[in-house]
Amino acid sequence: MSDSSERLEVWCAGEEWCPITTTATLVGKKWHPVIVHRLLDGGPSGFNELKDDVDGISSKVLSDSLEDLQEKGLVAREVISEQPFRVHYSLTDRGASLEPVIAAMAEWGAEHLRAPEQ
């Protein structure tokens, strides 16, 4: 498939320096890709707006997921001091750069959704 000069002997490792595993730790969580997709297509959002759009998620899990996405530098959180106050969730540049990955996932899923078995 590849000639000897550029061949990788190890496809991926258990450690973090594997590109695929790196991406999988972001996109492999149950709700993460859905949330990123929502922020990509729907733009910035408040907490409950997000919760309403992402069908089936609970407050706690959305909160946990957003916290994880912030720690990983994919999502930015901004508190707007008003009454009542608002919170603004948006993608960072890094988060937005996941678009090709999310798009590929969405496309594959859409094509194979009609034939889940066989």
Add this chain to the structure above:
Amino acid sequence: MSDSSERLEVWCAGEEWCPITTTATLVGKKWHPVIVHRLLDGGPSGFNELKDDVDGISSKVLSDSLEDLQEKGLVAREVISEQPFRVHYSLTDRGASLEPVIAAMAEWGAEHLRAPEQ
């Protein structure tokens, strides 16, 4: 982002009919994308050959992963009756169709691996 006629109100649901979640259940497991990548680039393989290439995986986890991939129709398993017998793992057409998804994950990971923080 989209006009009113083609807008999706719900980005994804907790149920199985969501395209992204569908893909995430395949590609979101820790070792699945790595195994598929190995089979895409390295061609069909025996069990231990696969285990050697996928650095860090245990027999049990590789076995579990391959079983799951078979159930989902992504991987084919063929037993070759020789002495000693061999087993042949390869991608099905459906498994091979994941190539764009895996490629997108690999590319994103490679680009962002050098800057894991910030």
Add this chain to the structure above:
DNA sequence: CGGCATCCACATGGATACTG
């Protein structure tokens, strides 16, 4: 060679209720 059996640890996700 190509696994399976066991047992275990930890992470993820979910239900429910409550708060500033």
Add this chain to the structure above:
DNA sequence: CAGTATCCATGTGGATGCCG
């Protein structure tokens, strides 16, 4: 509005050892 606090069920991965 935007979460937090508990508590709990399950899943996923890992270590070790044995088997046909």
